[in-house]
Amino acid sequence: MKLSTRSKYGLRALLDMAAHVDDGAVTLKELAKRNNIPVKFLEQIFLALRNAGVVRSRVGAQGGYHLARLPKEITLGEVIRVLDGTIAPVGCVSQIAYEPCTCPDMETCALRAAMNRVRDAIVGVVDTMSLADALAQTKTRTRRNGRSD
Amino acid sequence: MKLSTRSKYGLRALLDMAAHVDDGAVTLKELAKRNNIPVKFLEQIFLALRNAGVVRSRVGAQGGYHLARLPKEITLGEVIRVLDGTIAPVGCVSQIAYEPCTCPDMETCALRAAMNRVRDAIVGVVDTMSLADALAQTKTRTRRNGRSD
């Protein structure tokens, strides 16, 4: 159930941008340095984010990136979908990246039904949590809730 | 956020066993055939499940596997942990397979806080859903609920 490094980096950088949203545009170089991310890899990631309309860019000297919308209008789910292509734990429950599985009978597949619920649980979090929400939560002290793993 | 094929196969096979729990022991060969899984791969998977106390085995002719507990006493979460080692979407929020991430400051990492909630959401489903629950849900007609991806 791992999140790709690609999405991890992308989210980390975007959260940083959201935190410094008042400072105007920021360069990849700066973003990469601040967040411990290889510049060239981040470049690739931001290309995708730009094409998806999550960030906007300005080329040339004094150029850089800025968020295309307010932090509260960008959800984690949107970003993950852009960077990973899907969120669903198995292909057979994904709408945007559906792929049939090899189970003998998909209609009565108990695993599929269960994974549907898992997907809903994940989506329920990431699609309702914006960059702003994520930042706010951290500021008010991360309270752990005990569930293991 | 993908579930490994390993866990997928393991769960599929266990659900099958749970559905036929009254038939006594079943061989890997049979399980593999019924569920479209490569025998040798399934063998590996069941070795792990056996060591973890999820199934019990009997060697020799007329041997086979059977569940170590009732279907309602085996959760999906337990199985996934055995087969994948962890459930958490990122290493830095896993208790049983913790791994520090490369973010500049872990204490104030907004992504970590967010992923904590995702993990809780996933765990909330898989740790409360037993093999029996998963089967029951399918029998009562899988009702889709619309969330996309």
Place this chain on the structure above:
DNA sequence: AGGAATCCCTACTAATTCCGTGGGAATTGT
């Protein structure tokens, strides 16, 4: 105008993870 900074794009390599296979030993029922 020239140079420096920066994004844009594609292709490639490297690393890792994961799926699946092989072969043989031990055990048990017929």
Place this chain on the structure above:
DNA sequence: ACAATTCCCACGGAATTAGTAGGGATTCCT
């Protein structure tokens, strides 16, 4: 004895993903 089966570990290869290389286009500054 023989056949069926679990047990065990190691290995090969495929696929995915992380990260790199390099050059082009655009804009700003002096």
